Amino acid sequence: MHLGIYLWLFLSPFLSGFFFVGCWALIGPQEVRGPLGGVLTVQCWYGRGYENYIKYWCRGTTSTSCLVVVTTGSEAMVKHDRVSIKDIHTFCTFIVTMKNLTEGDSGTYWCGIDRLGWDLMFPVKANVLPGKSLHESSLIFTGLSLHTDLCWNKGCEL
Numbered sequence: 001m002h003l004g005i006y007l008w009l010f011l012s013p014f015l016s017g018f019f020f021v022g023c024w025a026l027i028g029p030q031e032v033r034g035p036l037g038g039v040l041t042v043q044c045w046y047g048r049g050y051e052n053y054i055k056y057w058c059r060g061t062t063s064t065s066c067l068v069v070v071t072t073g074s075e076a077m078v079k080h081d082r083v084s085i086k087d088i089h090t091f092c093t094f095i096v097t098m099k100n101l102t103e104g105d106s107g108t109y110w111c112g113i114d115r116l117g118w119d120l121m122f123p124v125k126a127n128v129l130p131g132k133s134l135h136e137s138s139l140i141f142t143g144l145s146l147h148t149d150l151c152w153n154k155g156c157e158l
Contacts, residue, residue: 025046025047025049025050025113025120026044026045026046026047026050026111026112026113026120026121026122027044027045027122028042028043028044028045028111028122028124029042029043029124030123030124030125031124031125031126031127032124032125032126032127033126033127033128033129034098034101034126034127034128034129035101035128035129036101036102036103036128036129036130036131037100037101038100038101039097039098039099039100039101040097040098040101040105040126040128041095041096041097041098042057042095042096042097042098042109042111042124042126043093043094043095043096044093044094044095044096044111044122044124045091045092045093046092046093046094046113046120047092048092050092050113050120051087051089051092052073052089053073053113053114053115054071054072054073054113054114055071055072055073055085055087055094055111055112055113055114056068056069056070056071056072056085056112056113056114057069057070057083057085057096057109057110057111057112058109058110058112059107059108059109059110060108060110061107061108063110063112063119063121063123066110066112066121068112069083069109070083070084070085070096071085071114072085072086072087072094074087075087075088075089082098082099082100083096083097083098083099084096084097084099085097094111096111098126101128102128103128103130105126105128106126106127106128107125107126108123108124108125108126109123109124109125109126110122110123110124111124
C-alpha cells in the first residue's frame with residue numbers, strides 16, 4: 001500500500017469533521033499545562049459558518065454538567081475574574097486565557113459553541129504544574145499540530 005493511503009486511514013477519523021461541518025466543527029487541544037501562579041492559554045478552532053455563534057469556556061467532567069465560565073457572541077474580549085475569552089472570526093478561532101493559576105484550576109474544561117438543539121463541545125484537560133515557577137515551566141499543547149496546518153493551508157475551510 002502507498003504511504004498516503006496508510007496516512008489517510010490513520011487520520012480519516014480525525015479529519016471527517018474538517019470536511020463535514022455537522023460532525024466535527026469544533027476542535028482544540030486535548031491537554032494543556034501551565035505553571036502554578038502562571039497563565040494558561042487555550043485556542044479552539046471552529047468551522048466557517050459559526051463566526052457569529054456564542055462561544056464559551058466551561059468546566060465540568062461531562063458536557064451535561066458543565067458550568068459556563070465566560071461567554072461571548074462577538075469579537076469583543078470578555079473577562080470574568082481570572083478568565084477571558086476572545087473570538088477571532090477571521091481565523092475561525094477563539095482564545096481562552098486563565099491567569100494566576102491555582103492547583104484547583106486543574107480539571108476538565110470544554111470549548112463550546114452555543115447552538116439550537118445541541119451545542120458543539122470539545123473537551124480540554126488542564127493541568128496546573130505545582131511547585132514550578134513561571135521561569136521553570138512552559139505552556140504545553142498536545143493534539144494541535146494537525147489542525148493548525150489544515151487551518152492555515154486551507155484558510156480555515158473546515
